[in-house]
Amino acid sequence: DTGVSQDPRHKITKRGQNVTFRCDPISEHNRLYWYRQTLGQGPEFLTYFQNEAQLEKSRLLSDRFSAERPKGSFSTLEIQRTEQGDSAMYLCASSLRTGTLVYEQYFGPGTRLTVT
Amino acid sequence: AQTVTQSQPEMSVQEAETVTLSCTYDTSENNYYLFWYKQPPSRQMILVIRQEAYKQQNATENRFSVNFQKAAKSFSLKISDSQLGDTAMYFCAFMIGTNAGKSTFGDGTTLTVKP
Numbered sequence: 001d002t003g004v005s006q007d008p009r010h011k012i013t014k015r016g017q018n019v020t021f022r023c024d025p026i027s028e029h030n031r032l033y034w035y036r037q038t039l040g041q042g043p044e045f046l047t048y049f050q051n052e053a054q055l056e057k058s059r060l061l062s063d064r065f066s067a068e069r070p071k072g073s074f075s076t077l078e079i080q081r082t083e084q085g086d087s088a089m090y091l092c093a094s095s096l097r098t099g100t101l102v103y104e105q106y107f108g109p110g111t112r113l114t115v116t
Numbered sequence: 117a118q119t120v121t122q123s124q125p126e127m128s129v130q131e132a133e134t135v136t137l138s139c140t141y142d143t144s145e146n147n148y149y150l151f152w153y154k155q156p157p158s159r160q161m162i163l164v165i166r167q168e169a170y171k172q173q174n175a176t177e178n179r180f181s182v183n184f185q186k187a188a189k190s191f192s193l194k195i196s197d198s199q200l201g202d203t204a205m206y207f208c209a210f211m212i213g214t215n216a217g218k219s220t221f222g223d224g225t226t227l228t229v230k231p
Contacts (some may be wrong), residue, residue, distance in 0.1 A: 048217055
């Protein structure tokens with residue numbers, strides 16, 4: 001399977017705990033995106049990387065959220081001191097950009113986070 | 117800031133018939149891309165169709181086609197010969213072309229195809 005993969009698929013945690021999610025993009029894709037999706041809503045942008053550089057962060061990404069893509073391949077999204085409002089589906093997507101050519105984003109299956 | 121509005125939270129269609137999903141957007145940009153994504157129940161999001169704003173010709177992909185009205189900032193999706201497998205949530209999305217970063221999504225339309 002050469003699609004975008006995410007791990008874990010489901011995570012239940014208690015309020016105040018830290019959680020970390022992993023995303024493995026399609027291997028030749030240089031861009032990687034994180035979105036958050038709550039029930040009945042469209043995905044909301046959190047952040048994105050080109051190779052290892054984090055190019056943009058949403059205002060939604062509070063100080064408790066941090067994302068990394070250290071070697072320009074997989075990425076991790078960490079949430080510290082989780083709150084019930086963090087419960088959502090966290091989606092990862094990847095795409096290829098070469099020069100001025102833009103290619104569509106391919107999404108992973110998501111990690112569903114439940115904070116109790 | 118860009119906004120994407122899908123005014124139809126839910127729609128249904130009989131199998132084999134045609135349905136059109138609406139999407140409007142607001143932007144001051146001239147170079148951008150528009151997408152329709154499909155998210156089946158409990159399954160991951162997949163791209164249905166894309167449209168470059170500089171292209172006047174409407175995009176088509178088999179049974180899926182769009183009606184892109186740039187001046188009206190409208191981007192509707194037409195599904196012909198609807199199939200049971202088309203049952204899903206459909207999201208309209210916008211992306212600025214100059215840096216091709218984030219996509220802005222609408223809140224989706226839940227489409228049910230009835231046998």
